[in-house]
Amino acid sequence: MADTAMVDVAIVGGGLVGASVALGLAGSRLRVALIEPAPLDARPPQWDERCIAINHASVRVLQGLGVWPQLALQAAPILSTHVSERGRFGVARFSAAESGLDALGYNLPVRQLGEVLWQRAAQAPVQVVAPMRLTGASPGDDHVGLTLADGRRMTARLLVAADGAQSPVRGWMGVGAQTHDYRQSAIVTAVRCSRPHRGCAYERFTPEGPIALLPKPWAQEDRLCSLIWTTPSPLVADRMQTDDARFLSQAQEVFGGRLGRFEQLGRRQAHPLQRVVGSSLTAARTVFVGNAAQALHPVAAQGFNLGLRDAATLTELLATADDPGDAALLRAYGQRREADRRRMAGFTDGVVRLFSNRVPGLSGLRHLGLLALDLVPGLHETVLWQNLGYAGHSPQAAREP
Numbered sequence: 484m485a486d487t488a489m490v491d492v493a494i495v496g497g498g499l500v501g502a503s504v505a506l507g508l509a510g511s512r513l514r515v516a517l518i519e520p521a522p523l524d525a526r527p528p529q530w531d532e533r534c535i536a537i538n539h540a541s542v543r544v545l546q547g548l549g550v551w552p553q554l555a556l557q558a559a560p561i562l563s564t565h566v567s568e569r570g571r572f573g574v575a576r577f578s579a580a581e582s583g584l585d586a587l588g589y590n591l592p593v594r595q596l597g598e599v600l601w602q603r604a605a606q607a608p609v610q611v612v613a614p615m616r617l618t619g620a621s622p623g624d625d626h627v628g629l630t631l632a633d634g635r636r637m638t639a640r641l642l643v644a645a646d647g648a649q650s651p652v653r654g655w656m657g658v659g660a661q662t663h664d665y666r667q668s669a670i671v672t673a674v675r676c677s678r679p680h681r682g683c684a685y686e687r688f689t690p691e692g693p694i695a696l697l698p699k700p701w702a703q704e705d706r707l708c709s710l711i712w713t714t715p716s717p718l719v720a721d722r723m724q725t726d727d728a729r730f731l732s733q734a735q736e737v738f739g740g741r742l743g744r745f746e747q748l749g750r751r752q753a754h755p756l757q758r759v760v761g762s763s764l765t766a767a768r769t770v771f772v773g774n775a776a777q778a779l780h781p782v783a784a785q786g787f788n789l790g791l792r793d794a795a796t797l798t799e800l801l802a803t804a805d806d807p808g809d810a811a812l813l814r815a816y817g818q819r820r821e822a823d824r825r826r827m828a829g830f831t832d833g834v835v836r837l838f839s840n841r842v843p844g845l846s847g848l849r850h851l852g853l854l855a856l857d858l859v860p861g862l863h864e865t866v867l868w869q870n871l872g873y874a875g876h877s878p879q880a881a882r883e884p
């Protein structure tokens with residue numbers, strides 16, 4: 484800590500996105516500090532039992548960061564997706580084969596992803612300031628002044644706010660956010676099914692919210708799935724507390740029999756769901772990345788994928804910067820990221836609203852929508868490419884093959 488007083492870039496928050504920015508800058512000539520309240524040899528609480536789905540573009544970014552070979556050992560390939568609505572026949576299907584790819588993406592344990600990113604960041608020429616919380620930030624002309632929880636001070640020419648959906652940095656920098664409480668939680672667990680998943684990720688919409696089963700990486704077994712069940716708030720306590728047999732039979736009734744019988748259940752966790760979209764991606768000598776910029780409903784599995792594109796765009800811009808907090812660089816970052824995040828936030832929110840209500844006219848629209856996604860070639864391709872992570876301006880590290 485002795486020489487952390489002045490750095491070029493201070494990254495606040497060592498979650499998945501902050502750690503990715505740190506690794507991306509590790510080879511640069513910039514002096515970088517990463518500030519995180521969790522100790523380096525422990526795990527932040529958000530690296531839990533969950534798996535997250537990463538898309539094709541994200542795999543390319545992680546390859547560029549040099550962490551993919553290690554992550555691939557524990558990643559389950561997603562070879563196809565199958566999207567349906569309970570009680571209707573329309574189905575939208577996407578496959579890696581139709582796009583000439585090995586996989587559409589991968590499902591991997593969030594803990595594994597976090598640990599690998601941290602291990603690499605700790606080995607890199609990055610000053611890891613942990614366990615330590617940032618307690619204040621104030622912008623000056625050529626730096627941001629930072630106050631740490633132990634009273635020490637630092638200055639940085641650029642502050643990277645990777646401090647999550649409730650971002651304290653947003654408050655200190657006077658940046659607002661639009662928040663929407665979905666009044667739902669995602670109940671996340673693992674399910675062993677009687678039929679193999681064959682690499683298919685299923686998502687089934689119901690008026691209560693979607694239920695998704697994704698291939699879960701576990702040795703060579705292909706009957707284990709991650710289950711994410713979006714549950715209205717009044718039902719969460721019951722679904723969390725009921726015994727395994729009843730939970731399995733309720734989930735089975737909603738999901739149906741595509742994967743055979745649900746035979747065994749893992750540990751359950753509930754994540755309350757909110758959308759938080761910051762009103763700006765930048766402030767004086769500050770950029771927002773990952774959940775600090777936008778936290779989305781997990782229905783489209785886009786949060787980390789989007790945050791990784793924030794990280795890759797920022798590291799790309801910083802590679803040639805003389806002054807990392809220069810106003811022109813901040814403007815370029817905002818311009819490159821705004822359309823992508825607006826599109827994904829709008830798409831994700833639209834899917835939640837369209838599929839989470841019982842208005843009769845909308846039911847027909849949903850049905851037509853799923854059929855169109857399956858059958859209309861231009862639309863099918865557009866959505867496929869977007870889900871692979873290749874819509875709009877992509878950072879170089881995440882360009883389509």
Ligand SMILES: Cc1cc2nc3c(=O)[nH]c(=O)nc-3n(C[C@H](O)[C@H](O)[C@H](O)COP(=O)(O)OP(=O)(O)OC[C@H]3O[C@@H](n4cnc5c(N)ncnc54)[C@H](O)[C@@H]3O)c2cc1C
Pocket residue numbers: 495496497498499500501518519520521527529533534535536537615616617618645646647648651669671711754772773774775781784785786787788789790
């Ligand atoms: C149920 C669920 C399923 C999901 N599934 C997917 C998926 O399949 N695919 C996908 O792409 N995304 C998914 N996501 C979203 C994804 O998990 C998040 O977008 C991603 O983890 C956000 O990472 P982050 O680093 O931006 O934020 P966070 O993980 O919130 O990290 C913020 C960090 O900032 C630190 N911090 C906070 N305050 C301070 C401070 N004052 N000083 C210093 N540090 C501070 C915290 O300790 C923390 O480590 C899912 C989310 C949920 C809830």
